[in-house]
Amino acid sequence: MTRTADTGAKQACVAGLLLAAGGGRRLGGRPKALLEHRGELLVEHAVRVLREGGCGPVHVVLGAGAAEVRARLGAPVADVVLVDNPHWARGMASSLTAGLASLAELPGVPAVVVTLVDQPYVGAAAVARVVAAHRAGSSLAAAAYGGVRGHPVLFGREHWAEVARTASGDRGARAYLRQHAAAVRLVECSDVAAPDDIDVPDDLALLERRLERRLE
Known part of the structure; x- marks a missing residue:
């Protein structure tokens, strides 16, 4: 991972939180964080996206294969903190x-x-739009794709304790966001991002081809 010379990330008050602990069950147990795309690990790419989108510090939660992920990442990067989750298998x-x-x-x-x-x-670009929603006064915001809520999601500090208390399994904060739907500012990002999950290595190539066709 290389140091990013992005002064916007240095000036921003909004932190970034990358969830990268999954075990990659459909990858034969290989953590998704260690998948490679366009010459870098997915975890490296995601950290860079958060920093370039205006977030700092960035905390990265590791679980499955944490030691290997740490080894592959190499030397620490300023404002990036690796957090171990020994309970990652719970979701x-x-x-x-x-x-x-x-x-x-x-x-x-x-x-x-x-x-x-x-x-x-x-x-x-999607991260920056969600950060901008916070700067405009929103304490709950999320990217939307065709009006459907997705990631990134922003939580003001006053929500953190209750989000953590109500988070469950692989559903994360969905219940909390549904409960507070009227307060969530949706930021349309379908013109700059795609929310597709990567479950198997072939998904990377398939999604890239689909995006290339969309942009032609």
Whole structure:
């Protein structure tokens, strides 16, 4: 992972939280964080996206294969913190809770943008739009794709404790977001991002071809 010379990320108050702990069951147990695309690991790409989108610091929750992920990432990067989740097999909620707990130790961070490691076509432009929603006064915001809520999702600090308390299994914060749907500002991102999950290596190539056709 290379150091990013993005001054916007240095100036931003909004933190980034990358959930990258999954075990990659459909990948034969190979963590999705270690998939490679366009010459870099998905975890490297996702960290760069958060930083270029205006987030800092960035906390990355690791679980399956954490030691290998750390080894592949190499030397630490400024403002990037790796958080181990020993309970990653319990689902996404455990990683969200671990990440929020680590960020809660930092004073002066008013909000966090949460992204998933297996959505490589959610890029910096989508992150920046969600960050801008916070700067415009929203404490709950999410990217939308054709009006349907997706990632990234932004939580103001005042929501973190209850998000962590209500998070469950692989559903993460869905219940909390549904309960507070009227307060969630949806930021349309379908023109700059695609929310497709990567479950198997072939999904990367299939999705890229589909996006290329859309842009022709």
